Amino acid sequence: MRLALRMLTSRKGSMIGAILAITVGILVIHVNFVIFQGLYDAFVRDMKAYRFGDIYVTNEEDYIDKSDALLVGWFERIPQVSAAAPRLSSSASINATGTGMRYEEFGIPIIGVDPRYDTRASAMHETVTQGQYVTSRSSMVLGATVARDLGDVQVGDNIRVKIVDRWGIDQFRRFSVSGISESAGGAGFDTSVIMHIETLRDIIDRGGESGSMIVRLNEPTAAANVRDLFLAAFPADDFKAETIEESAESQLAGFRSGIAMINMIGLFGMMSAAFAIVTIQMMIVGGKTREIGIMRAIGARRKDILVIFIVQGMLMGVMGAAAGTAVGLGYTMYAKETKMTFSGSVALEVSYNWPAIARTALLAFGLSVAASMYPSYRATKLLPVEAMRYG
Amino acid sequence: MADAVLEISGLSKVYGGGKPGAVSTQALRDVSLTVARGEFMLIVGSSGSGKSTLLNMIGLLDRPTTGSIRIDGVETASLPDGELSSFRSSRLGFVFQFSNLLAELTVIENVELPQKILGGSKRLPLPSELLAAVGMVDHMHKRANAISGGQAQRAAIARGLANGPSIVLADEPTGNLDSKSAAATIDLMKSMARELAQTFVIVTHDRHQFGDVDRIVSIKDGMAHEGEHL
Ligand SMILES: Nc1ncnc2c1ncn2[C@@H]1O[C@H](COP(=O)(O)OP(=O)(O)OP(=O)(O)O)[C@@H](O)[C@H]1O
Ligand SMILES: [Mg+2]
Numbered sequence: 001m002r003l004a005l006r007m008l009t010s011r012k013g014s015m016i017g018a019i020l021a022i023t024v025g026i027l028v029i030h031v032n033f034v035i036f037q038g039l040y041d042a043f044v045r046d047m048k049a050y051r052f053g054d055i056y057v058t059n060e061e062d063y064i065d066k067s068d069a070l071l072v073g074w075f076e077r078i079p080q081v082s083a084a085a086p087r088l089s090s091s092a093s094i095n096a097t098g099t100g101m102r103y104e105e106f107g108i109p110i111i112g113v114d115p116r117y118d119t120r121a122s123a124m125h126e127t128v129t130q131g132q133y134v135t136s137r138s139s140m141v142l143g144a145t146v147a148r149d150l151g152d153v154q155v156g157d158n159i160r161v162k163i164v165d166r167w168g169i170d171q172f173r174r175f176s177v178s179g180i181s182e183s184a185g186g187a188g189f190d191t192s193v194i195m196h197i198e199t200l201r202d203i204i205d206r207g208g209e210s211g212s213m214i215v216r217l218n219e220p221t222a223a224a225n226v227r228d229l230f231l232a233a234f235p236a237d238d239f240k241a242e243t244i245e246e247s248a249e250s251q252l253a254g255f256r257s258g259i260a261m262i263n264m265i266g267l268f269g270m271m272s273a274a275f276a277i278v279t280i281q282m283m284i285v286g287g288k289t290r291e292i293g294i295m296r297a298i299g300a301r302r303k304d305i306l307v308i309f310i311v312q313g314m315l316m317g318v319m320g321a322a323a324g325t326a327v328g329l330g331y332t333m334y335a336k337e338t339k340m341t342f343s344g345s346v347a348l349e350v351s352y353n354w355p356a357i358a359r360t361a362l363l364a365f366g367l368s369v370a371a372s373m374y375p376s377y378r379a380t381k382l383l384p385v386e387a388m389r390y391g
Numbered sequence: 392m393a394d395a396v397l398e399i400s401g402l403s404k405v406y407g408g409g410k411p412g413a414v415s416t417q418a419l420r421d422v423s424l425t426v427a428r429g430e431f432m433l434i435v436g437s438s439g440s441g442k443s444t445l446l447n448m449i450g451l452l453d454r455p456t457t458g459s460i461r462i463d464g465v466e467t468a469s470l471p472d473g474e475l476s477s478f479r480s481s482r483l484g485f486v487f488q489f490s491n492l493l494a495e496l497t498v499i500e501n502v503e504l505p506q507k508i509l510g511g512s513k514r515l516p517l518p519s520e521l522l523a524a525v526g527m528v529d530h531m532h533k534r535a536n537a538i539s540g541g542q543a544q545r546a547a548i549a550r551g552l553a554n555g556p557s558i559v560l561a562d563e564p565t566g567n568l569d570s571k572s573a574a575a576t577i578d579l580m581k582s583m584a585r586e587l588a589q590t591f592v593i594v595t596h597d598r599h600q601f602g603d604v605d606r607i608v609s610i611k612d613g614m615a616h617e618g619e620h621l
Contacts, residue, residue: 299480
């Protein structure tokens with residue numbers, strides 16, 4: 001109704017304030033989504049690419065003793081699976097002699113990989129920025145941080161590694177450094193070392209055993225199905241298999257609640273916008289007592305008055321929701337186009353979550369309408385005699 | 392009376408009698424009155440005598456404490472709020488003392504408003520013709536807050552007539568105008584009354600501004616008397 005609009009524009013300042021408040025509330029939610037959901041998704045992306053695959057298989061409480069060739073073979077027969085690879089973890093103390101100084105680092109995570117399988121099942125090899133991936137049984141890749149801490153170890157250098165085997169006995173080996181692994185964000189291998197899985201099995205005396213299997217799918221949506229298929233095929237082996245969502249959930253639970261917290265801030269923003277709308281509407285109702293009386297006198301029913309004020313609330317809601325969503329989408333688009341990174345490191349995984357965007361806009365709209373309920377109701381309680389009163 | 396547009400009987404209004412202990416004012420006492428169709432009638436009386444109260448009752452803007460008001464033969468005392476609204480919309484026109492128009496709308500939109508509220512069942516005068524009749528065509532697209540008080544009252548008269556009402560009610564329609572604009576406004580109401588055979592009930596405390604009228608009713612201490620009692 002045109003009258004509703006005209007009445008609103010006569011309170012331009014406060015109306016713009018309320019609309020702005022809604023806009024900012026929505027914007028906060030969008031920016032939060034882009035940055036924190038983007039960061040979360042970036043972590044999930046990297047965790048999936050480097051460490052967990054689409055499906056991550058472990059043994060409930062022990063090493064996997066089924067042959068890795070058998071398991072890889074089993075997985076790769078499934079059409080939705082593109083590759084599978086075994087992994088084995090341990091930790092090491094490493095000595096290096098560089099520029100005449102001896103360096104020693106303790107408790108460095110080791111990941112044993114089978115390069116034949118792993119290059120297809122994960123993106124680990126892509127993190128090698130200098131030199132080469134694990135090329136032989138006696139070479140290894142150092143994380144960039146590890147290399148730096150060991151006195152700037154270079155590709156080709158020799159290092160001495162001490163690993164405690166399954167019997168508690170120290171085992172010493174010499175390795176040449178084939179490459180350095182470096183990647184943005186926390187999910188890479190900067191603080192680990194990578195070696196051939198057979199070498200690690202040999203050192204810790206776990207011939208033929210694996211710590212985990214990572215499975216990469218060409219159809220990620222089939223993860224749960226493949227997982228169930230796998231668990232059903234090996235009922236007696238105490239296998240535990242998780243999809244990346246499940247792995248991420250347990251790894252990033254704290255992060256998730258962080259996202260929820262910041263969304264709350266956006267919601268509070270919208271709430272305060274709702275209060276602003278209540279105030280403005282009350283001001284309009286208060287200032288328009290005579291006009292409402294006149295309209296009632298010339299025959300407008302309570303319902304008509306209610307409609308005028310609800311329409312005003314809707315107008316503010318629509319404008320706020322539209323402006324907020326537009327600005328939010330603009331920001332998201334900007335983040336996506338510029339491949340925005342989080343404080344200069346991990347590239348954010350920016351996506352448009354349309355259901356969430358629609359939900360946020362609807363929520364803002366709903367709040368505005370709800371906020372104009374009470375003032376509208378008050379307006380209908382004004383009596384037509386008010387028209388007679390002195391202006 | 393054969394063609395009575397308004398029949399009031401035993402009408403009383405007590406203000407503030409609702410709460411125990413509150414000071415109550417009896418604004419109207421047992422008023423009975425019949426108005427014939429086409430009559431141009433003045434309600435006069437001193438300040439606080441109950442003129443506005445009576446007009447509010449007739450205009451169905453407020454409910455009487457006791458008594459009956461029939462408009463076009465319809466008893467209104469028992470109508471619920473929604474039906475009172477439609478009744479006002481279809482049968483009553485109003486001209487108030489203070490700027491009557493909705494400031495957010497243009498002059499012509501103000502005149503159209505009663506017709507929009509009423510909806511399209513009845514044949515109604517064209518808003519532009521009404522504005523022409525009150526001499527406001529030149530200003531009809533101006534915002535209602537951008538015209539003078541006298542112009543606003545003329546537009547208000549056009550709006551009061553827009554729904555083709557049975558009675559036009561006016562409370563001190565000239566109270567806020569200088570004597571020249573007041574005289575013009577009164578002339579306008581009189582000529583509209585003549586041309587359209589329109590019933591007017593007008594409250595004033597200045598009977599002399601109006602010159603010859605069909606009928607005068609005086610209110611004193613809430614009681615109505617036929618004729619002028621000064
Ligand atoms: N809403 C109200 N509540 C309580 N008392 C009221 C109310 N409206 C009017 N009165 C009282 O009723 C009496 C009649 O008032 P009313 O407004 O009808 O007088 P009036 O004749 O129109 O006076 P004026 O010429 O000053 O406009 C007065 O004593 C007034 O104080
Ligand atoms: Mg009065």
